[in-house]
Amino acid sequence: MLYFLNLRSLILAAYIGSGLFDLPIQMLPKNFSDLENSATQIQSQNCADCNDFCTIKELKSLAKSITVKVISENGWGSGIILKREGEVYTVVTNQHVLDSDYKSYLIQTPDGFFYQANKIENQDFQGNDLALLEFGSTHSTYTVASLENYTTLSTGDKTFAAGFPALEKPQDTELLFTRGRISILSDRPLEKGYQIGYTNVIKKGMSGGPLLNIYGQVIGINGMHAYPLWGDPYVYRDGSQPNVTLRQKMSHLAFAIPIETLAKLAPKFASISTIEFHQTVSSKIFNYLLFDGFSELLNWKFYSNILSNSSCKSRV
Structure with a gap:
């Protein structure tokens, strides 16, 4: 118990020392018992102004738009x-x-x-x-996705995928929205450009749909579901193959093409150069402490303006 308290104190001290907790006391919750326990549904204080993480409801609405x-x-x-x-x-x-x-x-x-x-x-x-x-379209205005670099991702990051499963009726516009985590970030692409392996459920018909991060930014394009029924998709572009252990791991995952690949090949249509959000080492650590349930361990919820930008507020 003493070790746990010392660990918590050290972590809090490190963040206070780094300036991350340089916040007015009014921004902290007064009653810790009112905090949500779900790590995947942490509420932001002011997501409409893009100062914090998006909620699950906001992410689903953004994906649909x-x-x-x-x-x-x-x-x-x-x-x-x-x-x-x-x-x-x-x-x-x-x-x-x-x-x-x-x-x-x-x-x-x-x-x-x-x-x-x-x-x-x-x-x-x-x-x-x-x-x-x-x-x-002459009568309706539609939302344009915000994009994020592949290089900002790490294994374990939460991911949110969307698309239209092919088992429904053609006139049905119901979107399937699934949650998961990044499991593989390949340093070289497979034959069709797939590099991001993740645990989200992807069904036939969801190919081409977005893979989002916790800020509502598109990080990849869904395209390959787990347990493919035909072909051999796990071949690198140079013709070599992953080892047996890695291939087995890959088969359990869905895969996406990084949106950065599209931006490099078709910059006229997709640009990520205007994205202002850049995670520092300290904010990256903060994300993991917060989103992997560490806030529950500390019995704490942090409201802050640490993030300079996210895309909870989508571009139109």
Whole structure:
């Protein structure tokens, strides 16, 4: 017990010394018994101003606002609204979602409307499982996703995935929203560009949908669910293969293409250079203490303005 108290004191002292707790006393909760215990549903004091973590409700609402259904003759997948230029919107999805024999598709937006969409041709994705579509809307304005760098991620980070499972009726716009964690961050991509392995449930039809971090930023594009039924997707781009242990681990995970891959190959349509949020070492440690249940161990809840920016408030 003495060891625990000393450990807690040392950690608190370290953060106070670093300036992280340089906050007015009025910002701290008066009654610790009123605090929530769920590490995945920590409430932020002022998420509307993007000063703290998003709540699960806010993340789900954000995911719904930026995710579309991409419909072809043989079925559908999902997509992410990347860009708005006047009345024209750009959507990213997986190449395997689109039928190679068709050039025109339907996009169903979060409000249930259908729009004809055309594939953007002459864009070289260098073998990555990516494709871009454009559609126009004269009567509705849709939310554009905020993007975040692959390099800010660490194994164990919480992830939130969204998309439209293919088992539902075509006219159904119900979004599946799942929670998980990053398990693998490969230092080199698999053949189709997949590098982020995570524990979220991904079903057929959710390919092309967003993988979000706790700030509501898109960090990846869903595209490969766990336990694939055909093919051998676990091959690196140079033709080599992971060892047996790693391959077994990979098979239990869903995989996404980092959004940074798209930004590098198609900077006209996806840019992450304007993202102001950069985690320092101290704030990264703070995230783990807070989101891995450490706040429950300390019986504490912190309200702060540590984060300079997140995308709880989405761009429109």
